[in-house]
Amino acid sequence: MKEINAYVSQLEVPGTRQFSNKVARYDNCVDLTLGQSGFMPASYIKEAMIKAIEENQLRYTHNKGLLELREAVSDDIYRRLNVRYDAETEILMTNGGSEAIDDVLRTLLNPGDEVLVPVPTYLGYEPVIKLLGAETVYIDTTDSHFVPTGEAVAAAITERTKAIIFNYPTNPTGVTYSYDEISALVDVLSQTDIFIITDEIYSENVYDSPHHSFMEFPAVRKQLFVVSGLSKSHAITGARVGYVLAPAELLEHVTTVHLYNSICVATPMQYGAISALKYGQEDVKRMNAAYVERRDYLYDRLVKMGLPVIKPQGAFYIFPDISAYSSDSFQFANELIEAVQLAVVPGKSFSDLGEGYIRLSFACTMEEIVEACDRLERFLHDYPK
DSSP states (O other): OOOOOHHHHTOOOOHHHHHHHHGGGSTTOEEOOSOOOSSOOOHHHHHHHHHHHHTTOOSOOOTTOOHHHHHHHHHHHHHHHSOOOOTTTSEEEESHHHHHHHHHHHHHOOTTOEEEEEESOOTTHHHHHHHTTOEEEEEEOTTTTTOOOHHHHHHHOOTTEEEEEEESSOTTTOOOOOHHHHHHHHHHHTTSOOEEEEEOTTTTOBOSSOOOOGGGOGGGGGGEEEEEESTTTTTOGGGOOEEEEOOHHHHHHHHHHHHHHTSSOOHHHHHHHHHHHHHOHHHHHHHHHHHHHHHHHHHHHHHHTTOOOOOOSBTTEEOOBOTTTOSOHHHHHHHHHHHHOEEOEEGGGGOGGGTTBEEEEOOSOHHHHHHHHHHHHHHHHHSOO
């Protein structure tokens, strides 16, 4: 038989799934691995999906998605950021943020291109970049509180640089970017011809200050792709509703890739998303209030354990430094789950520059977080430094 794609053979199962898959082996495991809300989807979202099925709304929609849904996305962006994207020409609905990332990268990259990625970051970018024969260039943020600086970005740009991907609030650190920090990046990138991709899937899960976006800066609008969706904010990860915002002429190319990739988002899910955007603002606030309570408890416990950690400003992850105990985060996480049945994600899953950290999700219940902290504390007490 012929060999499969050489790039595919180099891919590995991500650390998040490696450790979430281990949970089933243990009878009493506390699982802090996946970025999936413990809240149930709101009844008005489910009812809209059910109604769509009952009314036989099971045919293809426009490739970009239902116009009513794109209008709801446009209105939501305007409400939150005072920025307007045209529903007909500048918004594309995708099967989750993951497909949005895939579509945009397929649209932009040629073999040999370079993509700048500040790290540690979400582990889903580099595999797609590799599959396209392009190269990932890391920008180390560990010395700047996990926020890339304009100077670091400028130093990383070469003639082969095609794009840069920002992820914030950031998975795995929970750190987000202030208006001034984005402005400093815009000052650099607006002077270049490289594309800017911002993954803002956690933009509604922010806790201490409002979310800001590259969308607020007209100087980079022509080179900007924004990826987001409803999975995290509205607790509907399985519905797979994401979107891309981009200038009309660029979005047409992304739409072409999308239509060959998946045609359109499942029609009943689109109706559920319309309902979520129309009626879900108070539920988002309610869930965020619970995440803040869980974040604060978890942060305080980690500090008392003596683990260096930055308090998350968004998303629902915390990224403590365990380097005083181990220089191998995979070994540490394996020993943790075997010794006390606590599942976390090794920091190295989020690039080599995440080594020496572990990621804990606080999207679960408070009871699970309390028990997780008790188990981690017992484990560290007995773990040789």
